[in-house]
Amino acid sequence: MSEIEKPKGHALSKDKVLTNGGNNVSSNPSDEMTEKFDLATVYVSDAQYNRNIxxxxxxxxxxxxxxxxxxxxxxxxxxxxxxxxxxxxxxxxxxxxxxxxxxxxxxxxxxxxxxxxxxxxxxxxxxxxxxxxxxxxxxxxxxxxxxxxxxxxxxxxxxxxxxxxxxxxxxxxxxxxxTEGRQLRRAFRSIRNALPQISYVFLLFMFSVLVFSLVALKLFGKRGLLTIDGSPYFTDYLDIVFDLYVLVTTANSPDVMMPAYNYSVFFTIFFILYIVINTYTFMSFFLAVVYSNYKKHLKEEVRQLVKSRRFKMCRAFSLLQEARGEGGEPVVTQAKWNHLVKLVKPNISISHRELLWSVLDDQNKGHIGKFAFVQLADLLSIQVITVKSQPHPIQICFPSMYNSPVSRFIRYVVHQRHSLFFFYYKAENPVVSNAEWGFLALYMLEIILKLYATDPRAFFARHHFWNWFDTIIIVSALFGTIINSALKHSGGYTSRQILDIIFILRVLRLIRLVDSIKRFRAIINILIKIGPTILIFGQLIVVVYYIFAMVGMELFKGKVQFFEPNSTSPDQEYCGNPLLKGTTFAKLNYCKNNFNNVVSSFIVLLELTVVNQCGFTAVTHISARIFFVLFHIVVVIIIINIFVAFILEAFLVEYTIDKSDLQTSLEKKIEELELNVQQDGVDTGLVDAMESNDNELGPSEAGKQKPSLMFKIASRRSRTVDGLLQRMFETDIRPEDFNEEEEPENINFSNPVFDSV
Amino acid sequence: MSEIEKPKGHALSKDKVLTNGGNNVSSNPSDEMTEKFDLATVYVSDAQYNRNIxxxxxxxxxxxxxxxxxxxxxxxxxxxxxxxxxxxxxxxxxxxxxxxxxxxxxxxxxxxxxxxxxxxxxxxxxxxxxxxxxxxxxxxxxxxxxxxxxxxxxxxxxxxxxxxxxxxxxxxxxxxxxTEGRQLRRAFRSIRNALPQISYVFLLFMFSVLVFSLVALKLFGKRGLLTIDGSPYFTDYLDIVFDLYVLVTTANSPDVMMPAYNYSVFFTIFFILYIVINTYTFMSFFLAVVYSNYKKHLKEEVRQLVKSRRFKMCRAFSLLQEARGEGGEPVVTQAKWNHLVKLVKPNISISHRELLWSVLDDQNKGHIGKFAFVQLADLLSIQVITVKSQPHPIQICFPSMYNSPVSRFIRYVVHQRHSLFFFYYKAENPVVSNAEWGFLALYMLEIILKLYATDPRAFFARHHFWNWFDTIIIVSALFGTIINSALKHSGGYTSRQILDIIFILRVLRLIRLVDSIKRFRAIINILIKIGPTILIFGQLIVVVYYIFAMVGMELFKGKVQFFEPNSTSPDQEYCGNPLLKGTTFAKLNYCKNNFNNVVSSFIVLLELTVVNQCGFTAVTHISARIFFVLFHIVVVIIIINIFVAFILEAFLVEYTIDKSDLQTSLEKKIEELELNVQQDGVDTGLVDAMESNDNELGPSEAGKQKPSLMFKIASRRSRTVDGLLQRMFETDIRPEDFNEEEEPENINFSNPVFDSV
Missing domain, CATH: 1.20.120 (Four Helix Bundle (Hemerythrin (Met), subunit A))
Incomplete structure (x- = not known):
């Protein structure tokens, strides 16, 4: 792609940075031009959001x-x-x-x-x-x-x-x-791709379980041992297979082993071998297979994504290109580019847009080639926070008061400490109601002081998560306490719900304390970043749970009845089903674990995910066990392992990969222009400032001894799932993809789809 | 290290391969020479076995x-x-x-x-x-x-x-x-290096557990709920913390949730959140931290190993070197090298030794430089099987009979099938004793036929694992059946033990069936390769279990009594301890799960590893819970995760790295000399041949139309743990280590040690 690379060695003047460029395209272009821009906009935003339609x-x-x-x-x-x-x-x-x-x-x-x-x-x-x-x-x-x-x-x-x-x-x-379920489909594709290998390991694992069961039948079957229920121990082959399968889920340990252990210590060798081989080694194998497939497959997926993104950007480029460069190379002028960016991201600030342009057109030629143009989609997905230093509203109204030594001291103290009254929290007795009011007042005072020290618009900027968090929690607590107190005074009645909510809100504030410790922040960062993907896994789980719940409801509905604790029905003893008389299921009062409606089905399935308790097999035919084993295979062996694989990879990526090339070049440009905001600099009063999206201040205001407009790349916390996934393998896919000339049609426009189950 | 590299472009005659080289060093060198050789031998064998003394x-x-x-x-x-x-x-x-x-x-x-x-x-x-x-x-x-x-x-x-x-x-x-516990110390070092990061995650995890417990106390504490035992539910903060900690081990799911769930469906949200965050996400974090540390640390360890190995080889080289090369470069002559190899590996065959020499001295100069000499340790650790094609003993005694068409057909059929009577196995009824004899006779016939078709010395060669396996199993089964039958005839008494052993032996033969399927063989290969390392983890587990067992025995000995099943003692109901009256522990008859001796302690600890059942806290002070939590942290969170990390890495390595450079060059040399044995070629009669270690046949016999001496690199199965570990990161460490000049004393001769716990 040498013809796309910008010719080097043209030392153009650097002082043209952040100007508007030649406005040689009218704001009302012809209809044809509008259509072209529409189409280009669609391509760019498809590239940005990875739509493959x-x-x-x-x-x-x-x-x-x-x-x-x-x-x-x-x-x-x-x-x-x-x-x-x-x-x-x-x-x-x-x-x-x-x-x-x-x-x-x-x-x-x-x-x-x-x-x-x-x-x-x-x-x-x-x-x-x-x-x-x-x-x-x-x-x-x-x-x-x-x-x-x-x-x-x-x-x-x-x-x-x-x-x-x-x-x-x-x-x-x-x-x-x-159409929008792209990430969910990707997760399903991950599973589908890992399936062949998983099935080989699974067959070997089942072979091992069957062999162990055969040995168990021989070892224990004829000794006349009894289980704790008094039923014969390990006499039926299929029962043994099921019991040993459940042992892999650790649900019936050590019960399944006790009769043999009580008979002779030497029989434990059998179970130790079984646990080491099947419970530990094979289960790790499943994880290993899923993980290695996940990694391999994800790489391929991301490569495809980047390819198709680049192809779309090339399409957009060819719509807007002009033969203007040296040697008649196609280029896109700044004016067209500006118009396009405005269409793609209507609420982008001019300064932000010009910053992006100066990154792409770093030689100030007023136009960019294909190579630079293609980077627009990536550049747009880097979140840049535009920071404006504005005087505090009080400073404008009462400048002398705000700048008085006392006021300065207060502001200094407030800036120094994240939370003034944090440590009172622990000494607080949650019962005392008067103290409650006192503390609430202190918290409110804290917020007010903070608002005094910092511009309120900056304090409540979108990226200041903790400020929002604090304020919402304290204001809710205040309202809750007021409502509760009003209820109490009117009818002498205290609403437990409201008190509980207030308490939980207050406890949540503790999270902020942990976040202020650097070591923990790294881990919390990973947690937050994993958050959105957990939602994808949540959808995956919902899909699987829903299917199993529907089947389970048809199979088991009404078989187990739940009676309210104060019910006097004699059936309560055995969950309304005589078949459950004397079973551990009834004894442990698991009656509410039933498939009688979709909510309780979901809860039962969750319990089955954690530990595979199969009390249900008592109420129907023994073949209902297939339902539970199938559920275990699908959810625990496959989905949970994919989840663990994702976390493993995210963790490793977090520790190995830092910033993308583009992000670095953007940061470098910001630093070059001396427009950078000191990251997390608590000492400067500049940290808390507001993101202005609709600000149309020209760049002329910038560049003085202390620029009033500054940029900061959003913290690593605010990455999207796609971004994280791409980051994972970005370093691997970059070189070859840049050497490759995109071919339309046959690359990736065939949507990678989820075949019907 | 350019001065070490052999000068290229000297096209020496290739026909000198596999000659003895000039014997210019007498077989009885001077005392000083003997001492030098002794020292060099020690260096080389230290390098080979990674001893760092x-x-x-x-x-x-x-x-x-x-x-x-x-x-x-x-x-x-x-x-x-x-x-x-x-x-x-x-x-x-x-x-x-x-x-x-x-x-x-x-x-x-x-x-x-x-x-x-x-x-x-x-x-x-x-x-x-x-x-x-x-x-x-x-x-x-x-x-x-x-x-x-x-x-x-x-x-x-x-x-x-x-x-x-x-x-x-x-x-x-x-x-x-x-001194010999090198690998165990390495495992402990892995743990020690991961500890700081694990502890940060653990603190955050504990913080999360504490916050959830606080919320749980507020949510459930005042509702007067009762557990299934009738005790108040979630009223004591420390109890809640413990219960929620145990929920992470999934041991008390869903019991811990049932009272809240019975009260209201909405409370399950609390538990769902808890399980998602703590049971799944944090537990995955532990694995991720351990895995990433394990990987990082292992790389460094292996780098150190390779460095010190190379340093030792350089020492050995400097002891034996002579200034003989072009430009006076130090070299080691073939005679000295031969003497050294004989000392290091006394039972190496001449042909094997000469093969190694021809790999190192690939230009036939009769001497090698430092660079080639250093590779000796690695070369010696590649297992090469020397294969000799010898006529069958029967062929020597009765050549006409052995070569008759019938005999040829039998041999052909035997070679075609791995096991002739394999599939009769399944139809066999284990009860019928006459059929048993019939099948045993068939199996014996099969072995005899195989011995007829293949040279017995080749059939029982050391690397023919399955032949040994089959023969031992069938001969044992034969003996078992004979002994059992004799017992029966003499006293009408059948020994169940012997029957069981025979049966298990027979079932084990099924493994061979699975191994013959290619897909499964890959997985079984990994299993076999992991085997030796599982022994290291076994030692690790023994160390930790032993310490916990000793402490546990002092804390809990005699608190729980086990009564034989036919005992009539009234104490049997509650394991001899009135404190256990009515507890689930006694109800489920867990009495034998006690710390009354070291064997039962180990079994209890194994059960605790699988699922953390803590019935013991009932018999002593509640602070005994610390013992169980500590055990869970050490064994489940740390050691099991290291084990899983090892399997993950071994699995990924198995799929990505194939052969080392040296192995490839050795194989290439074997092929070049046309001495290679077709790998697993079932069609040729040459496959099964014998490894000859003490064979002193000169190379003159080789090189005819069909060489009688052949080489084969031992299958990938026979790798050592150290080898596997080095293979894991070999590709990463090679380049930089070759450019580095070893410095004596300060590299790695300071033994990496395990600080006292």
């Missing part, structure tokens, strides 16, 4: 496409998906029973919405692409099946027959296959 | 040092260590009680042996080095303390006072600090 490039389709990607439409779609999933709360077996006509109507509305969205999507992308995409097929099939199921169910129910809403199992597939 | 180089010390490293002395030391540790079986509380005088006498013998070993060591290494080494100090302190404790204990016991053998806790430290 092969849309029609006709002006009409582009406008439809812009509408399709509008945040309101996306929110609407997710709302309908959530409503559709939440229907399980109201359908039989329901938490809050609603009549069939009501749930059916809601479901029909949701399904219609999905259909409309599909039609919209079909208008945006070419017909052949639409039908080749398994995502669309999957949604259409799910919607159709739901309609069919709904009709059959309605017909059967109205005529009094037995009917099952089987299509509910497919509902979570909508969450996966919707 | 700074020994005295005086001839006498060298001879003492050779004795010190003799396998018999090392075996003796380990025997004494095992005896010393095993004393716990016979000391109060004992499995097999022995009088105090007996155990004391044995212990005094052991301690004396350690003292003698120390004195020996002190004579080998310089005085100042001896006293600077914490290993030695630690052993001396432990031995001294043991003597003191023994005296005090004997005196107190003989006068009838209460006494504790407190020095027993230190016994496992001998295992760690003994």
């Amino acid at each position: 092969f849309f029609d490039t006709s002006p009409q389709a582009v406008r439809l496409y812009l509408l399709y990607n509008h945040w309101f439409m996306q929110t609407l779609v997710y709302t309908f998906i959530i409503v559709n999933l939440a229907l399980a709360l109201f359908e039989d077996p329901a938490v809050v029973p609603l009549p069939i006509w009501a749930t059916s109507t809601i479901e029909i509305i949701c399904l219609s919405a999905f259909s409309v969205r599909m039609v919209h999507y079909a208008k945006v992308i070419p017909k052949d692409k639409f039908w080749k995409d398994p995502k669309n097929i999957c949604i259409i099939v799910v919607v159709t099946l739901s309609f069919i199921d709904l009709t059959i169910y309605g017909a059967l129910k109205s005529t009094g027959y037995f009917a099952i809403r089987w299509s509910r199992v497919f509902r979570p597939l909508l969450l996966v296959n919707v | 700074f020994f005295d180089t005086s001839p006498q010390a060298v001879r003492l040092y050779l004795l010190y490293n003799h396998w018999f002395m090392q075996t003796l030391v380990y025997t004494f260590i095992i005896v010393n540790l095993a004393l716990a079986l016979f000391e109060d509380p004992a499995v097999v009680p022995l009088p105090i005088w007996a155990t004391s006498t044995i212990e005094i013998i052991c301690l004396s042996a350690f003292s003698v070993r120390m004195v020996h060591y002190a004579k080998v290494i310089p005085k100042d080095k001896f006293w600077k080494d914490p290993k030695n100090i630690c052993i001396i302190v432990v031995v001294t303390l043991s003597f003191i404790d023994l005296t005090i204990y004997g005196a107190l016991k003989s006068t009838g006072y209460f006494a504790i053998r407190w020095s027993r806790v230190f016994r496992p430290l001998l295992l760690v600090n003994v």
Whole structure:
């Protein structure tokens, strides 16, 4: 790509930095130009948000496409998906029973919405692409099946027959296959790619379990041992296989071993071998397989992402290019670039935009080549905070008072300490109500003092998480205490809920204390960064749980009854099911762990994730164990391991990779222009300042002895998931991708999709 | 190190390969020469086995040092260590009680042996080095303390006072600090290096647990909820902290949550948050921290190992060097090299030695430079199997019969199939005794046929693991069946033990079936390779378990009694301790899980490793919980995670790194000389051949149309732990280490030691 590289050795004057450039494109360009800009905007924002949709490039389709990607439409779609999933709360077996006509109507509305969205999507992308995409097929099939199921169910129910809403199992597939579910699909692809290797290890593991079971049958079967329940110990092969499988989940340790151990110490050797080989070694193997696949696969995915991002940027470039460079090379002028950036990010400040330009056009030529242009998408995703040093409002109104020595001293003290009254906290007795008022007053005073010392607009800037955190917590606590006190005075009644909330809010403030210790901050940073991805895993878990909950409800609903603690029913002893009489399940009062509605199903599944307790097998056929083993394989062996693999990788990346090249060059440029804000400099009064997005101050104000406009790259905390993922393998993929000439069509515009389960 | 590199471009004749070289050094060199060779031998074997002992180089010390490293002395030391540790079986509380005088006498013998070993060591290494080494100090302190404790204990016991053998806790430290415990010390160093980071994560984790406990106290404390035992639920802060800590180990899930869940579904949100944050995220963090530290640290360790290995080889080189090369460069002649190799590895075959020489001296100059010489240690650690094609003994005696068409067909069929009667196995009914005989006869026939088709010496070659495996299993089964049948006929009595052993042996044969499937073989390879390191972790576990068992026995001995199942004692109900009346511990009949002797202590600790059941806290003070929490931190959070980290790394290495450079060059040389054996070529009759170590056949026999001597690099299965570890980071450390000139004294001869705990 040598023709794209900017020619070097042209020492242009450096003093042109941060000027507006030649305004040679009118603000109302021709219609054709508008369309080109529209299309370029779509390409750039697709590149920025990693959207991989092969849309029609006709002006009409582009406008439809812009509408399709509008945040309101996306929110609407997710709302309908959530409503559709939440229907399980109201359908039989329901938490809050609603009549069939009501749930059916809601479901029909949701399904219609999905259909409309599909039609919209079909208008945006070419017909052949639409039908080749398994995502669309999957949604259409799910919607159709739901309609069919709904009709059959309605017909059967109205005529009094037995009917099952089987299509509910497919509902979570909508969450996966919707256009916006990119990251969820990526997680599923991770799993799918690891599956062959996992299955080999799993087969070997099962072989080992089967061999051990055979040995166990031989060793223990004929000794007439009894379990604690009095049933024969290790006499049935399938039972042994199941028991030993459960031992891998550690759920029945040491119970499964006790009868043999009581008989002879030497039998423990069998269990020790089993635990070392299966519980520890094989389970580590699963993690290792998942981790190595995750790593390998992620690298490939990110490579694809970067490739397609670059391809889209090249497309945008070719729309706006002019043959203006030395030797007639295509370039994009600053004016066009400015217009494009304004369209892509309407609320970007001029100064921020010009900073970005000066990074790209570092030789002040007034135009940039393809190589520099392509970096725009990456540059836009680096969060830059524009900092303005403004006088405090009080300083403007009462300058002499604000600058008096007393006032200065107060401000100095406030700046010195993060929280003035923090350590009183611990001595506080949560019962004393008068002290409560005192402390609340102190906290309020603290906030007011801080607002006095710092500009309120800066104090509540968007990136000042802890200021928001503190203020919200203290104000909520204040309101809570006031409401509670009012309730008490009016009726002598104290609301426990409000007190609890106040207390929890106050305890949460402790987190800030920990964050102020440097060693812990690094770990909390990782935690915060992992946060968004945990949400993706949350969706993954919801999809899997939902499917298992639907199946589980059909299998086990009503088999176990929960009685309120003050109930006097004799059935309470055995959870309303005589089959449970005398089982540990009933003895430990697990009656509420049932599949009687979707909420309790989810809770049971969570418990099964933590420890695989399978008391349910007592209430149905023994083959219901398959349900529990399957759940263990899917959730514990696969999903939890993917989660651990993600955390492992995130942790290693955090310690090895620091900043991207672009981020470094942006920072260097900021430093070069002497516009940098000292990072976390508590000593300077400049730290707390406000981000101004709509500020249209020209750059002329900057560059004095103390510039009033400064930049700061947002802390590493505010990275997105995609960003983190790309960062993970950025160093690996950079060189080869820059040497490669992008070829349209065959690279990655075939969406990597999630095949229907 | 350019002066070390061999000058290139000298096209010497290639036909000198595999000749003996000029014998210009007499086989009885002068005394001075002998001493030099002795010293060089020590250096080379130290390099080969990664010994890092700074020994005295005086001839006498060298001879003492050779004795010190003799396998018999090392075996003796380990025997004494095992005896010393095993004393716990016979000391109060004992499995097999022995009088105090007996155990004391044995212990005094052991301690004396350690003292003698120390004195020996002190004579080998310089005085100042001896006293600077914490290993030695630690052993001396432990031995001294043991003597003191023994005296005090004997005196107190003989006068009838209460006494504790407190020095027993230190016994496992001998295992760690003994000279040969290199790999164990490395594992401990791994842990020590990860400790600071683990502790930060642990503090944050504990902070999180404490905050959650505070919230739990507020949420649940005043609602008057009851646990299943009828005790108040979540009212005491420390109890909550402990319960929530145990929830992290998943031991008390879902019991700990049930009272709150029964009260309100919304309280499960608290537990879900807790499980996601603490049980999953923080536990993954521990793994991530341990893994990243393990990786980082291991790299540094291996770098040090390679450096010191190279330094030792340079020392050996400088002892044997002559200024013979072009430009007066120091070189070592082939004769000297041959003598050295014979001393280092007395049982190496001439052909193997000459193969190694031809790899090093690939230009046939008759001497090698420093660069090539240094590689000897690595070259010696690559296992090369010398293969000789010999006629079958039957072929020699009855050539016409053996070469008849029928015989050829039988041999062909036998070679085609791994096991002829394998699949009959499954149809076999283990009860039918006649069929048993039939099958045994078939298996025997199979082995005999195989011995007919293949040279017996080749069939039982050392690297033919599966042949040994099969034969041992079938012959044992045959003997077992014969003995059992004899017993039955003589007294009508069937020994269950023998039948069981026969059965297990037969089941083990199934493993061979799995190994024949390629996909599984890769996984089994990793398992086998991990094997030796699991032994290191086994030692680590023994050290930690032993210490905890000693402390646990003092704390809990006799608190819980186990009654034989047929006992009629009324105390059986509550394990002989009224405090346990009605507890789950007694109900589930965990009475045998006690600290009444060292064996049951180890079993309890194993159970605690799998799931942290802490029923013991009922029988002593509540502070005994500290014991269990400490155990969980040390074993589960640290040691198990190191184990998982090792498996992760081993797995990733297995998939990424294939062969070392040296191995490749050795293989290339073998191929060049057309002496390579086709790997796993089942079709050729040459596969099964014998390793000849003492074969003194000259190279003149080789090189005909079908060479009778061939080489094969031992399969990847037979790697040592050190080899695997070095392989892990070999690619990373190679370049810089080759550019570095070794400096004596300050590199690594300061033994990396395990500081006393």
